[in-house]
Amino acid sequence: MNWANMSASPPINHLKILYCTQCNWMLRSTWIAQELLTTFPGKLTEVSLIPSTGGLFEIWLNTEMIWNRKEKGRFPELREIKQLVRDIVDPGRSLGHSDNP
Numbered sequence: 249m250n251w252a253n254m255s256a257s258p259p260i261n262h263l264k265i266l267y268c269t270q271c272n273w274m275l276r277s278t279w280i281a282q283e284l285l286t287t288f289p290g291k292l293t294e295v296s297l298i299p300s301t302g303g304l305f306e307i308w309l310n311t312e313m314i315w316n317r318k319e320k321g322r323f324p325e326l327r328e329i330k331q332l333v334r335d336i337v338d339p340g341r342s343l344g345h346s347d348n349p
Contacts, residue, residue: 260293260310261291261292261293261294261309261310261336261337262292262293262294262295262296262308262309262310263281263284263292263294263295263296263307263308263309263333264295264296264298264306264307264308264309265277265280265281265295265296265297265298265305265306265307265308266298266300266304266305266306266307266308267297267298267299267300267304267305268300268301268302268303268304268305269299269300269301270301270302270303271303271305273305274297274299276305276323277297277305278297280307280324280326280329281295281297283326283329283330284329284330284333287330287333287334287343288333288334288337288338291337291338292333292337303317303318304317304318305317305318305323307324307329307332309332309333309336309337310336312336314329314332314333314336315328315329315332327343330343331343
């Protein structure tokens with residue numbers, strides 16, 4: 249999408265994935281980022297991977313933490329993250345099979 253040709257301002261949706269480098273969670277982080285960029289083309293303004301330590305795995309959308317591995321006690325299912333992101337960036341959108349329980 250070329251925002252320069254649009255009269256309205258683009259939506260600002262910054263997604264950040266903080267991941268632990270000591271735990272080797274970079275591949276999981278890049279996979280989630282790729283899936284979200286593919287699922288929500290033009291809806292995410294920026295996706296950042298932020299290396300950290302101490303077992304950290306958090307996903308932030310704008311100023312809201314939408315996933316915290318330490319609080320939940322597990323990693324998210326991709327379906328869960330897609331639903332959480334969709335509810336913020338494109339609430340009316342169907343995710344097809346990802347909406348099924």
